[in-house]
Amino acid sequence: FFFHSCVSHRFIAKPCALGLKVQANGPQKAQPNAILEKVFTAITKHPDEKRLEGLSKQLDWDVRSIQRWFRQRRNQEKPSTLTKFCESMWRFTFYLYIFTYGVRFLKKTPWLWNTRQCWNGYPYQPLMPDLHYYYIVELSFYWSLMFSQFIDIKRKDFGIMFTHHIVTITLITFSYVTNLTRVGTLTLCLHDAADVVLE
Structure with a gap:
């Protein structure tokens, strides 16, 4: 998934973004100033x-100009709209695909229409190949999201998302190992439906 995400960014998402006229330029850069840069990076x-x-006294600048410089310098580290679009498009595409797969899979199952079927024969319920695929793909994706967080643009919600991915991986693994896969597929499909809208 990680490799696929990198290829998707470069060859699919970026051309789509440019075709949709998503701006490639980032925020306005602060003019170079060694003293302000030193304060910004070290203090x-x-x-x-x-x-x-x-x-202001040291540089003979007015306070407002220095505030503007610091604001521009902080914004300079933020990702461009194009970068955000590319990251978001990859996740959106996956969530849309896996949600569609989940709905198509669940339409054929009795437990979508009658949730009591989730518990019939538990824990000795057969693991169907489509269900196994659904779980493996979801689990792989969340592992890739967890690791890609370290090389993607650092976000304010890094800790929250890292915790979310750990909890999601734990829940998917737990439901698979304990054979709670029927109710797990319902939960995964709902989770993916929300993620499609959020992306």
Whole structure:
């Protein structure tokens, strides 16, 4: 999945984004200034009033210009709309595919229409090949999301998403190992439906 995601970014998502006129340029860059850069990287990205006034005297700039420089410098580290689009398109495409697969699979099962069927014969319920595929693909995808977080653009919700992926992987694995796969497929399909909308 990770390799597929990289190929998808470069050869599918980026051309689609450019075709849809998604802007490739990032935020406006701050003008080079060694003193402000040193403060930004070594001391603080959000200077207080006292520090702003000190920098103003040192550089002979007004406080508003220094605030603007720090804002532009912070924004400079944010990903462009194109980068966000490419990452989001890969996840959206997967969620749409797996949700569609889940619905097509579940339409043929008795437990979609009568949830009591989830427990008939438990724990000795046969593992159908389509169900096995559904679980393996979902589990693989969430593992790839967890690892790709470390090389994708760092986000504010990194910790929350990392925890979410760990919990999701744990729940998928637990339901597979304990053969709670029937109720698990219903949960996975609902989870994917929400993710399609969120992406």
